[in-house]
Amino acid sequence: MFSFFKKKKSNVIAPTYTVSDFSFMGGDMHSHLVPGIDDGSQSLEDSVRFIEKLYSMGISKFITTPHIHGEMFDNDTQKVQKHFQPLKDYLAQHIPEIQIQVSAEYFLDTYFLNDVLPKGLMAFGKNNVLVEVSMAGWNRQFNEIMFAVQVNGYNPILAHPERYLYETKMEVFEALRNKGVAMQMNLLSILGYYGKSIKTNAEKMLEMGLYDYCGTDLHHDRHLAHITDMPNTHQEILWKLSEYGFKNNELYQAIA
Ligand SMILES: [Fe+2]
Known part of the structure; x- marks a missing residue:
């Protein structure tokens, strides 16, 4: 894993090659590519267009993760799969090189603990699930909920920990990671988009090597534009990310 974001100028390692896509x-x-089910893509046409663009930039494997978030996005496994099927069918027919699987971004709250988890989660990879917490502050039951996820046999990945601005102590994320909670960075975060x-x-x-995975968290055209411009606008960042050692590859073995 590389450690360079804070290096003194004299020690900066210059990019040794150009990163032109996201195959790294x-x-x-x-991502939020299941049409019309959350605040992501609202149509099959948009989902296909987003995926085609990302595919042209080196991404051919997708685990797409619509929100399952009690009050805000009242989704469940059946609804997610029903809305996902047309996208899956379209891609299988027209761009069979693309592998796509559906899961969810589970919002950890009491509703999740009582109503979602007991029914079973849509896992991927090695029984991984993507989870998020409130942007306003830690849920008081956070430890209990996370423990319940793990006791049920899932390996949680915490989505975009860098966006939880109430928690800037890296030791907190380090301790979570030591308890088996993996960490996922949003590409848009390191761009300064948020x-x-x-x-x-x-x-x-990144400096502390606390991330395991990297994702687009793509919702709409603005996100797409910032991400796909990266090779032109943020070559040095892209190069550093390509050297980091994200483990995304390990998650796609089970895609059928
Ligand atoms: Fe997301």
Whole structure:
């Protein structure tokens, strides 16, 4: 794993090659591409267009993760799979080189603990599940909920920890990681798309080697534009990310 975001100028390692696409990611494991089911893509046409663009930039494996978030996005496994099927069928017919699987981004709250988890989760990879927490503060039951996820045999991946601005102590994420909670960075965070503080958090976590996975968290055209411009606008960052050693590749073995 590389450690360079804080290196003194004299020690900066210059990029030794140009990164022109996202094949270094080994696939995307966080996106909102199931049409009309959350705040992501709203149509099959948009989903296909987003996927075609990412495919042209080296991403051919997708685990797409619509929100399952009690009050805000009242989704469940059946609804997600029903809305996913047309996209899956279209891609299988027209771009069979693309591998895509559906899962979810589970919001950890009491509703999740009582109503979602007992019915079973859509896992991927090695029984992994993507989970998020509130942007406003840790749920008081966070430890209990996370423990319940693990006791049920799932390996949680915490989505974009750098975006939880109430928690800037890296030891907290380090301790979670030591308890088996993997960490996923949003590409848009390291670009500064969500603001400087989130970018700084992401840099710290990269520096400490706390990330396991990298995802686009793609919702719409603005996200797509920032991400696909990266080879032109953020070559040095892209080069550093390509050297980091994200483990996305390990998640796609089970895609049928
Ligand atoms: Fe997301």
